[in-house]
Amino acid sequence: MSLDPNPRPDDSSSTTGPVTPPAPSEQATEAPTVVAVGQPAHKSILREYAEAIIIAMLLAFAIRVFVVQAFKIPSGSMIPTLLVGDHILVSKLSYGLQWPTDCKIQPGFPPVTCYSSRTLIPFGSIQRGDIIVFRFPEDEDKDFIKRVIGLPGDTIHVRNKVVHINGTPFDDHAFTQHTDPPVHDGRISPRDNFGPVTVPEDAYFVMGDNRDHSLDSRFWGYVRTEKVRGKAFRIYWSWSGQGSWTEWVRWERLGKAIQ
Template sequence: MEPRWQTILKEYAEALIIAFILAFIIRSFVVQAFKIPSGSMLQTLQIGDHLLVNKFIYGIRIPFTDIVLARFSDPQFKDIIVFEFPEDPSKDFIKRVIGTPGDVLEMRNKVLYRNGERLNEPYVQHVQNDFSPVRDNFGPITVPADKYFVMGDNRDESYDSRFWGYVDRDKIEGKAMILYWSWEGFSNIRWNRIGKMVE
């Protein structure tokens, strides 16, 4: 018969192993926490916002690979998504989907047109009055199959598809869902943002 301390130690070890396995499964397939490090999505997302990303909504892929086991739905226009940054896959980016496969996009002097229609984008912020050829004017372009055109809501200060191109469907990790924490430091917790759905 084992001493009681060994039995207790074994039970704790088993519980810890199961907890790690469950946490790995949940993080890999269901939900992942994400922190907003920059202002490219202002005012929708603030620096210091912490949100949960639904990794299950678009499908299941094998962790640490691009192998997709099953697709459930595709990202939709205006979804806020987390994806592997095409120029550095070790980094995750968060942007809003502006163009889905087959969409025709054009921007003229900061005004965006999708499939010939001027978009009403109340979530967009502009902080500069000047016009840039790449940043504020492009197209028309047609989004290829299995690709997505994404942009930050803080249009004048976002490094997005206008500069580095499309996001591959298989590089999209999930959809931003809900804010679970928001602060600018210990002295300034944004209580009014906690629990807010990301839209």
């Protein structure tokens, strides 16, 4: 006896007359239900804003650490090159790609403060005449800005306000000023008579352009290479806040290159 894989209805159940529709009680009484599966939930507005803020802060922190940082000039030690109220940009890439070291966590932004750096990929070297920002040796929570005068191995000697480098007078008249005529004895103050000293390896002798009113290497020593934060290259804003309100902004200094 064979089995038909597709059995046909019994012939006895077939009819040739019209088919009678099922009674109402036999019809489906419930509509089919459709359930959506796997649809992602929309992010809340608060979460989207939080993510955007975090990403922006991380980008700002990376740019500040590795590329460029803004500083404000609070004192007159670099007059006439830089004035009080100048806002400047400092390049972190002028001398190479720097990796921060000697860091500590602190509240605020940025959340991390680094007191030294190590050069991963050198792009150049610090030159005489460069204006650099660095950690102040006597208080590394402060940043100072000065001009590089002595390179490693140079002999620096200041005699009656004139700077000598390796026995030769240094021509700095184009960017310096002296506003206090008296000459101080070197035994009383190193301001006008100092040295001679030889700059150590991997260090720099720096001075302010406002020579009679600058706290610099004549008073506290040298700047180590790992403490240099970058090279100042441009003024992006300058605010005097003095005189007529139309003179509060020094428009002529905006965008000026620092030399």
